[in-house]
Amino acid sequence: MTIAVELEKVSIQFGSFTAVDETDLEIQEGEFFSFLGPSGCGKTTLLRTISGFTHPTRGKVRIGGIDMAGIGPNKRPTALIFQNLALFPMMSVAENVGYGLRVRGVARGVRDEKVARLLDQVALTPHADKKINELSGGQKQRVAIARALAVEPKVLLLDEPLSALDLKLRQHMRRELREIQQRVGITFIYITHDQGEALTMSDRVAVMNAGRIEQVGDGRSIYAQPKTSFVASFVGENNAIPGTILATEGELATLDTPLGILTGRNPTRLGAGGEATLFIRPELLRLSDGTPSGCTIPTRVGNAAYEGSMTHLQLDAAAGTRIMASVIAAHASAHPQVGQPLNAGFDPYHAVVLAG
Ligand SMILES: Nc1ncnc2c1ncn2[C@@H]1O[C@H](COP(=O)(O)OP(=O)(O)OP(=O)(O)O)[C@@H](O)[C@H]1O
Numbered sequence: 001m002t003i004a005v006e007l008e009k010v011s012i013q014f015g016s017f018t019a020v021d022e023t024d025l026e027i028q029e030g031e032f033f034s035f036l037g038p039s040g041c042g043k044t045t046l047l048r049t050i051s052g053f054t055h056p057t058r059g060k061v062r063i064g065g066i067d068m069a070g071i072g073p074n075k076r077p078t079a080l081i082f083q084n085l086a087l088f089p090m091m092s093v094a095e096n097v098g099y100g101l102r103v104r105g106v107a108r109g110v111r112d113e114k115v116a117r118l119l120d121q122v123a124l125t126p127h128a129d130k131k132i133n134e135l136s137g138g139q140k141q142r143v144a145i146a147r148a149l150a151v152e153p154k155v156l157l158l159d160e161p162l163s164a165l166d167l168k169l170r171q172h173m174r175r176e177l178r179e180i181q182q183r184v185g186i187t188f189i190y191i192t193h194d195q196g197e198a199l200t201m202s203d204r205v206a207v208m209n210a211g212r213i214e215q216v217g218d219g220r221s222i223y224a225q226p227k228t229s230f231v232a233s234f235v236g237e238n239n240a241i242p243g244t245i246l247a248t249e250g251e252l253a254t255l256d257t258p259l260g261i262l263t264g265r266n267p268t269r270l271g272a273g274g275e276a277t278l279f280i281r282p283e284l285l286r287l288s289d290g291t292p293s294g295c296t297i298p299t300r301v302g303n304a305a306y307e308g309s310m311t312h313l314q315l316d317a318a319a320g321t322r323i324m325a326s327v328i329a330a331h332a333s334a335h336p337q338v339g340q341p342l343n344a345g346f347d348p349y350h351a352v353v354l355a356g
Pocket of ligand 1: 017038
């Protein structure tokens, strides 16, 4: 595989504040790659650095193997789509898409042909003559993408482009963006604080926290095999139970916690004696009024919220700890009485023990 974008020990400082800290990363050609992280973690700063609007304080950015130091945004093989899209309201859809070609002096005939092909790729051919304010939110997104693709970037950078849309349209556009990316086959780099967006669209996701990438992987491994406490808590719902490691054996670590002695996988090979947190996903708890096999946390039902297909239970455990459990609503254990005692059990291989 060929590397489209490479960051080598990139640090970006604003005065004494470090927005991005010694980051190494390789993004492959044709990959849909997302940066996921909370507000202020440095996602936009990294994207602006790849596009050339911000310069690294230290380290190198390479695109297509070429060091981008001293190369301005207009000279890079990248295009950036902003959150507000920045479309030209007085121009038609076709004029917007052809704008970049017109300013580059591309001849009319060539331009028209290319605009027609791009409109077809983003399914806007019937809307070519409309003005921007005659379009829906999703159609405007597609105009912005076609306009960016017109100048044939090798890498398309997208800065939270769906955040202004309502939930239904956002979910629809996730599929559309992914389909457009697969059709045109170039690298998409996408930033978002919405984990659903990142996990559903991307080949790989980088989870960022406070200027550092904590983990890179496909959606499944980020969700099921978090490598840090931050990733375990930030991506998806999780129960976090702090404790002290009593013993380790093979892949497993056993913790002394306020909720009892609990065991989980120990992927980072933490040693006995240290403080750690055991994470167990709400949907991986088995609820029973008997004694389930594996680890058991005694609880009482605090609250049950029915949400269509799933029921979300809040369970009160020892030491004022609240445990979340999600059960398929059709399942018998999804309808307990408030105050009823229930044991929440789990298979130790479904839980993970991480530092912090
Ligand atoms: N030009 C600047 N001068 C000073 N500090 C800046 C500048 N640009 C960004 N920062 C700081 O760098 C940090 C990272 O900002 P950045 O915009 O990259 O975050 P983000 O992860 O994209 O957040 P959001 O999701 O809110 O857009 C923030 O603390 C921000 O205040």
